[in-house]
Amino acid sequence: MNNITYHAPKTIAEAVSLLSEVQEARILAGGTDLIAKWKKSHFFDMNLVDIRNIGELSVIEEREGRLFIGAGVTMDRVCENPAINEKFPILAEAASKVGSVQIRNLATIGGNSCNAAPSADTVLPLIAYGADVCIVSKSGERRCALKDFFKGPGKTALEKGEMLKGFSLPYPAHGTVGMFVKHSRRPGMDLATVGVATVVRLDAGKIAGIHVVLGAVGPVPIDVEGLDVFVGKEMGAASEKIAGVCTDAAKPITDVRGSKEYRSEMVRRSVALCLEGSSK
Amino acid sequence: MQHKELRFKVNGQEQQVFVRTNWSLAQVLRDKLGLLGTKIGCGEGECGACTVLMNGKSVTSCLVMAVQAEGAEIVTIEGLANGDTLHPVQEAFVEAGAIQCGYCTPGMVLSTVALLEKHPKPTEEEIREGLTGNLCRCTGYQKIFEAVRLAAEKIARGAGR
Numbered sequence: 001m002n003n004i005t006y007h008a009p010k011t012i013a014e015a016v017s018l019l020s021e022v023q024e025a026r027i028l029a030g031g032t033d034l035i036a037k038w039k040k041s042h043f044f045d046m047n048l049v050d051i052r053n054i055g056e057l058s059v060i061e062e063r064e065g066r067l068f069i070g071a072g073v074t075m076d077r078v079c080e081n082p083a084i085n086e087k088f089p090i091l092a093e094a095a096s097k098v099g100s101v102q103i104r105n106l107a108t109i110g111g112n113s114c115n116a117a118p119s120a121d122t123v124l125p126l127i128a129y130g131a132d133v134c135i136v137s138k139s140g141e142r143r144c145a146l147k148d149f150f151k152g153p154g155k156t157a158l159e160k161g162e163m164l165k166g167f168s169l170p171y172p173a174h175g176t177v178g179m180f181v182k183h184s185r186r187p188g189m190d191l192a193t194v195g196v197a198t199v200v201r202l203d204a205g206k207i208a209g210i211h212v213v214l215g216a217v218g219p220v221p222i223d224v225e226g227l228d229v230f231v232g233k234e235m236g237a238a239s240e241k242i243a244g245v246c247t248d249a250a251k252p253i254t255d256v257r258g259s260k261e262y263r264s265e266m267v268r269r270s271v272a273l274c275l276e277g278s279s280k
Numbered sequence: 281m282q283h284k285e286l287r288f289k290v291n292g293q294e295q296q297v298f299v300r301t302n303w304s305l306a307q308v309l310r311d312k313l314g315l316l317g318t319k320i321g322c323g324e325g326e327c328g329a330c331t332v333l334m335n336g337k338s339v340t341s342c343l344v345m346a347v348q349a350e351g352a353e354i355v356t357i358e359g360l361a362n363g364d365t366l367h368p369v370q371e372a373f374v375e376a377g378a379i380q381c382g383y384c385t386p387g388m389v390l391s392t393v394a395l396l397e398k399h400p401k402p403t404e405e406e407i408r409e410g411l412t413g414n415l416c417r418c419t420g421y422q423k424i425f426e427a428v429r430l431a432a433e434k435i436a437r438g439a440g441r
Contacts, residue, residue, distance in 0.1 A: 039324060100413025
């Protein structure tokens with residue numbers, strides 16, 4: 001107990017080589033979840049691979065006509081980055097709702113996904129914008145949709161020896177509006193009781209594309225399916241039905257933050273609120 | 281138990297200390313360097329008592345492993361005053377009566393310094409937002425918010441001089 005071995009690779013190549021060699025290696029990024037968990041769980045032994053010194057992981061840049069956000073980018077940078085604010089505003093908004101100033105200065109966008117908490121704030125807009133994750137290992141690189149990355153609370157699609165390199169986001173089509181709601185007990189320093197991200201494209205008042213993602217109402221973030229039937233419909237007439245489909249898709253439980261009945265109702269209202277905001 | 285040599289700068293001074301890999305930055309500042317102004321409250325990043333500036337950004341030093349501070353510049357509450365002259369934020373906290381038991385004060389002051397660097401004329405919302413990560417169980421916060429406004433005025437006046 002309380003033994004920590006510490007590695008601080010400078011490159012992705014060094015990091016993945018350590019991940020394949022070191023037994024039960026744990027990636028340390030911001031540390032805001034891992035170190036807190038370590039302290040709460042009786043200081044279990046850890047073999048840490050600290051990725052904060054890897055420059056390649058902290059880039060935000062255009063690649064292949066999409067925006068690439070490195071896994072090691074801290075939340076404060078997500079909040080302030082001009083490209084993210086312009087093209088993916090609800091991602092910046094969600095990042096600004098994470099923890100506190102001090103936590104956002106440490107916590108990374110990659111950690112928020114890899115921790116795989118059902119309530120993770122930045123995951124919802126990332127999925128709603130159609131983000132892919134880039135995963136690296138010693139044997140190369142692979143990509144998958146972020147919505148398929150989550151396998152359960154605290155469980156991801158990352159295999160042994162793999163690490164998250166970053167997110168690749170397609171630029172939204174013109175006229176796309178994103179809305180985000182974090183419903184929590186207090187405005188700061190709290191996990192979401194219900195989180196909702198919507199990305200909607202309207203064409204002359206009619207729905208041309210719609211994506212709704214729900215957080216903290218299931219074991220993994222829920223990318224609501226079956227919304228394509230509303231394409232071509234007037235938003236005003238459809239929004240109540242869409243909120244109903246989303247409420248049915250939610251699988252909330254009762255915990256300290258709220259009952260399942262309350263969460264269900266908050267999904268309905270938050271989705272309706274987002275859709276109403278999108279058509280303004 | 282793994283040890284490592286840590287080189288970093290604390291309050292402008294180069295430091296070279298031998299640390300255990302399982303120590304937090306807060307522990308090293310307190311136990312190795314004797315900088316007891318950095319308080320450890322919850323130990324989980326919720327209360328902000330351990331707030332220090334790391335490379336110019338406020339962080340909860342209980343969640344930073346000491347070995348991660350390699351090469352970093354750290355400012356603790358001890359590094360703010362210039363000799364016997366208090367930093368304007370410290371002065372403002374004293375004058376506004378924003379201190380009761382004092383345990384949260386070093387963290388509050390450092391969060392205020394970081395806040396005012398970003399927002400020299402903070403709105404009420406920016407003040408509350410900027411201090412979300414610092415809990416105070418005595419004051420009810422009003423005197424602290426008053427101190428932040430006063431500090432902003434003091435800094436603006438100082439800059440205009």
